[in-house]
Amino acid sequence: MKKKLVMIGNGMAGVSFVEQLLKLNPSGYEISIIGAEPHPNYNRIMLSSVLAGDASMNDIILNDWHWYRDNGIRLLAGQEAVAVDTAQRSVTTSAGERLQYDDLVFATGSLPFMLPLPGADKAGVIAFRDIKDCETMIETAKRYRKAVVIGGGLLGLEAARGLINLNMEVSVVHIHGYLMEKQLDETASRMLQAELERQGMKFLLAKQSDAILGEERVTGIAFKDGTREDADLIVMAVGIRPNVLLAKSSGVEVNRGIVVNDFMQTNVANIHAVGECAEHRGMVYGLVAPLYEQGAVLAKRLAGAESGGYHGSVLSTKLKVSGVNVFSAGRFAEQPGTKSLRVQDDLDGVYKKVVFENGKVVGAVLFGDTSDSSKLFSAIRSGKDYTGSEREVLFGPAGSGGGGKGGASTADLVTAMSGDEIVCGCNGVTKDDLAHAITEKGCASVADLKACTKASGGCGGCKPLVEAILTATLGADQVAQAKEGICGCTTLSRDEVVDAIRKMRLTTTKEVMHVLDWHHPEGCSKCRPALNYYLGMAFPEEHEDEQESRFVNERNHANIQKDGTYSVVPRIYGGVTTPEDLMKIATVAEKYRVPLVKFTGGQRIDLLGVKKEDLPGMWKDLDMPSGYAYGKSLRTVKTCVGNTFCRFGTQDAIKMGVDLEKKFERLNTPHKVKLAVSGCPRNCAEATIKDLGVVAIDGGWEIYVAGNGGTRVRAADLLTKVKTEEEVLGWTGAYLQYYRETANYLERTSEWSLRVGLDAIKRALEKQEDRDALNARIDKTLELTKDPWKEIIESDSLRSAFETLTSPAGS
Ligand SMILES: Cc1cc2nc3c(=O)[nH]c(=O)nc-3n(C[C@H](O)[C@H](O)[C@H](O)COP(=O)(O)OP(=O)(O)OC[C@H]3O[C@@H](n4cnc5c(N)ncnc54)[C@H](O)[C@@H]3O)c2cc1C
Ligand SMILES: NC(=O)c1ccc[n+]([C@@H]2O[C@H](COP(=O)([O-])OP(=O)(O)OC[C@H]3O[C@@H](n4cnc5c(N)ncnc54)[C@H](O)[C@@H]3O)[C@@H](O)[C@H]2O)c1
Ligand code: SF4
Ligand code: FES
Numbered sequence: 001m002k003k004k005l006v007m008i009g010n011g012m013a014g015v016s017f018v019e020q021l022l023k024l025n026p027s028g029y030e031i032s033i034i035g036a037e038p039h040p041n042y043n044r045i046m047l048s049s050v051l052a053g054d055a056s057m058n059d060i061i062l063n064d065w066h067w068y069r070d071n072g073i074r075l076l077a078g079q080e081a082v083a084v085d086t087a088q089r090s091v092t093t094s095a096g097e098r099l100q101y102d103d104l105v106f107a108t109g110s111l112p113f114m115l116p117l118p119g120a121d122k123a124g125v126i127a128f129r130d131i132k133d134c135e136t137m138i139e140t141a142k143r144y145r146k147a148v149v150i151g152g153g154l155l156g157l158e159a160a161r162g163l164i165n166l167n168m169e170v171s172v173v174h175i176h177g178y179l180m181e182k183q184l185d186e187t188a189s190r191m192l193q194a195e196l197e198r199q200g201m202k203f204l205l206a207k208q209s210d211a212i213l214g215e216e217r218v219t220g221i222a223f224k225d226g227t228r229e230d231a232d233l234i235v236m237a238v239g240i241r242p243n244v245l246l247a248k249s250s251g252v253e254v255n256r257g258i259v260v261n262d263f264m265q266t267n268v269a270n271i272h273a274v275g276e277c278a279e280h281r282g283m284v285y286g287l288v289a290p291l292y293e294q295g296a297v298l299a300k301r302l303a304g305a306e307s308g309g310y311h312g313s314v315l316s317t318k319l320k321v322s323g324v325n326v327f328s329a330g331r332f333a334e335q336p337g338t339k340s341l342r343v344q345d346d347l348d349g350v351y352k353k354v355v356f357e358n359g360k361v362v363g364a365v366l367f368g369d370t371s372d373s374s375k376l377f378s379a380i381r382s383g384k385d386y387t388g389s390e391r392e393v394l395f396g397p398a399g400s401g402g403g404g405k406g407g408a409s410t411a412d413l414v415t416a417m418s419g420d421e422i423v424c425g426c427n428g429v430t431k432d433d434l435a436h437a438i439t440e441k442g443c444a445s446v447a448d449l450k451a452c453t454k455a456s457g458g459c460g461g462c463k464p465l466v467e468a469i470l471t472a473t474l475g476a477d478q479v480a481q482a483k484e485g486i487c488g489c490t491t492l493s494r495d496e497v498v499d500a501i502r503k504m505r506l507t508t509t510k511e512v513m514h515v516l517d518w519h520h521p522e523g524c525s526k527c528r529p530a531l532n533y534y535l536g537m538a539f540p541e542e543h544e545d546e547q548e549s550r551f552v553n554e555r556n557h558a559n560i561q562k563d564g565t566y567s568v569v570p571r572i573y574g575g576v577t578t579p580e581d582l583m584k585i586a587t588v589a590e591k592y593r594v595p596l597v598k599f600t601g602g603q604r605i606d607l608l609g610v611k612k613e614d615l616p617g618m619w620k621d622l623d624m625p626s627g628y629a630y631g632k633s634l635r636t637v638k639t640c641v642g643n644t645f646c647r648f649g650t651q652d653a654i655k656m657g658v659d660l661e662k663k664f665e666r667l668n669t670p671h672k673v674k675l676a677v678s679g680c681p682r683n684c685a686e687a688t689i690k691d692l693g694v695v696a697i698d699g700g701w702e703i704y705v706a707g708n709g710g711t712r713v714r715a716a717d718l719l720t721k722v723k724t725e726e727e728v729l730g731w732t733g734a735y736l737q738y739y740r741e742t743a744n745y746l747e748r749t750s751e752w753s754l755r756v757g758l759d760a761i762k763r764a765l766e767k768q769e770d771r772d773a774l775n776a777r778i779d780k781t782l783e784l785t786k787d788p789w790k791e792i793i794e795s796d797s798l799r800s801a802f803e804t805l806t807s808p809a810g811s
Helices: 012-024 045-051 063-072 131-143 154-167 186-198 245-249 290-305 373-382 410-416 431-441 446-453 463-474 496-505 507-513 527-538 554-555 580-590 612-622 653-664 725-742 747-755 758-765 769-782 786-794 796-801
Strands: 003-008 027-035 075-078 081-085 089-095 098-100 103-106 110-113 125-127 145-148 169-173 202-204 209-214 218-223 227-230 231-237 241-243 258-260 271-275 278-280 317-318 327-330 337-344 352-359 360-367 422-424 564-567 596-599 605-610 634-639 673-678 691-697 700-705 717-722
Touching: 003 012, 012 081, 012 290, 012 431, 012 596, 012 796, 045 131, 045 154, 063 075, 063 110, 075 231, 081 245, 125 131, 131 145, 131 231, 145 154, 154 169, 154 231, 169 337, 169 691, 169 769, 186 202, 186 327, 186 360, 202 431, 227 245, 241 717, 258 271, 271 290, 271 747, 278 769, 290 786, 317 373, 360 373, 373 463, 373 634, 410 446, 410 463, 422 463, 431 463, 431 786, 496 527, 507 527, 564 612, 580 612, 605 612, 612 786, 612 796, 634 653, 653 673, 653 691, 653 725, 673 725, 717 725, 725 747, 725 758, 725 769, 758 769, 786 796
Parallel strands: 003 027, 003 103, 027 075, 103 271, 125 231, 145 169, 145 231, 169 202, 258 278, 634 673, 673 691
Antiparallel strands: 081 089, 089 098, 110 241, 209 218, 218 227, 317 327, 327 360, 337 352, 352 360, 564 605, 596 605, 691 700, 700 717
């Protein structure tokens, strides 16, 4: 008769243990798993990717319902184990069921630590631990604007990045003076902070939270220094605590975690623990790689196989925030008796530190370039003595050219690895799993391996090693060019997708997803708007804009504000208005009791605090064109007064600006586009920090491109000098169309120009005939645009979508 195994907890560590056990002894146990969450086992790590829009909930399921059934496992999902009777060897669930066991495994994971602040029970205060929290954040972002994340550790920063991708404004409150102090030294941390600030995060460092403010729902947070921060959502990411309550009440020895020996046994016979709930030699782990190692040891134990036991793990981490490369492993902080080797390159934003103790590598921190991470981690784990050749760890043997690729080569590392060694800690993928996918399933690129095994799909830290295994198995000439898919739903790059759209004349997002074999048939929040844009760019005449693929502000043709109200910004060409228009704006503002009337930085007037149902009425009364303040499109053309009034002006900046705005308004672009025109080189309109800026000079105009005055300030580059107004319009049209046709969706011109190179842009535009062709295409697109508010006002059905809704809407 089979023995009965009951496991409490259906998370990553526990189920990985069960998988190993089934491999070693498929028929030894009748297995029941009690899981409090109503889901099959999913990849908790990837919740950060779901939040960031890089993966869907479906992508992160590790073992679906069929897996349990096919392996004869009884899953009690959505039920909690509430009591364990160690004398009777039984577990009682929240549904009142009693399960007998011969062996019991606690795999109860951790609970997020919630700061016991006054007001912490208000609506809108959550942790980031499970699918429910992730869904709450996604829903909240549809209705609210301002998030505060407490905790500047791995989880807090990943949550913050995800919330920014959801269009929220995010402030991270951190108790320490610098971020990720558990993983980074101050130098790396400051570099990280600068990069994240460029991505739009705001940091409140060395801050102690005092109270959560608000009535029923949170409205802000107060700090001990007397300052406050507004918040519609507070995410606490201040660490975790092993979930040990049930074990403790069952008489199992508990310290910080459930105390286990090297074979994951507790002090009570036949009761074991794995994962974040277990404490081994005084250590509790909060990353999956060690938990998988623990699971493998326990599986061998229960299958009756030989094992040397578990001896603890060296930790390595990588922050999963796109555009940021950070790696940390082992003991990275200097201590008495340690020496470090440091390389800092502020020009390229690269920092590397390796810490030695008695000649051995004991820790490392990498920022900016993490290509040495596998080698360094392996060096730490091997315990190899580098006395006298410490520099080789980073720079390679003397005479090797010192390209920064040092120590054992990655190829040597691959050769030295055993088949069952885990390569991808996030997904528990071994070297053998990868070799099998390459030789048996035909995977020929890292992207193929990611799609097939999930390796490199979590933190991405294993990517260099996955690449090396691919090269070692196939040979360098057979390895397909590595490429990144536009999102987690596909391995196809932006260019491949746009190419396929053009060649196959695909017309809807659904069709693209279907024909190009999207992993997830509905797509995700990242690819849907991108595909909608690419389709409209490729086939302006045929494509019907898909409102459901648009971001909320674009769907509603208004920017949603933090309190769920909207803003109305009529177009004011070149910042020049008339008494009539000003009177109309004033009358509308009074009639609809607009709480705030404000001049914007783009020289127009913003009516803030408008109820959604008032939007059509206000636009009707205004009878002015939409300013597209909400759109990925031409926003504003800022002008100075130019030679109309200014005594320094050499050209008519106002006319130039108005003409540009009238010509290119309503144009859909990959990201927002801002223009400016200055009437002389004094440049009062700040044209050199715009996507395109025109500066008058004696006898002509200079055209500057790819500037940015926002999060990542960048001075624009000179594209060309021209003589006439007509030429300005011609170059602007060609430049904007080239950007439309070649940029990634959501790529500002400043990022795009750095990626493709200014020289390439100049080459593409230098010939008159090329500019003419680009202008012909942009003119075709412009001909087809219509003012959205005119359309809404004239259409009963479009208007009713605004009038029927009374609550703040994100739908
Ligand atoms: C957003 C996020 C990102 C992360 N990113 C990374 C990363 O990049 N790299 C990394 O290594 N780690 C990462 N981690 C940490 C990693 O996810 C955890 O270390 C891992 O999931 C822990 O696995 P576990 O099985 O021990 O616990 P869990 O995954 O927490 O599983 C425990 C399960 O037991 C259930 N349970 C508890 N008590 C009971 C009971 N009495 N009855 C029934 N069920 C019960 C819980 O509901 C839970 O589902 C991340 C964590 C989060 C939240
Ligand atoms: N990429 C990854 O590997 C990854 C990603 C997410 C989560 N995780 C894991 O999930 C677990 C939870 O992550 P975490 O970041 O919450 O835990 P953590 O303990 O690593 O970090 C918590 C951070 O919060 C700060 N903090 C503590 N109290 C605070 C307070 N009152 N106000 C402001 N800041 C405060 C701490 O200084 C610390 O840096 C960890 O085990 C982590 O390793 C890993
Ligand atoms: S940029 Fe020149 S023309 Fe324009 S306002 Fe300034 S000084 Fe006058
Ligand atoms: S180790 Fe994180 S994705 Fe492989």
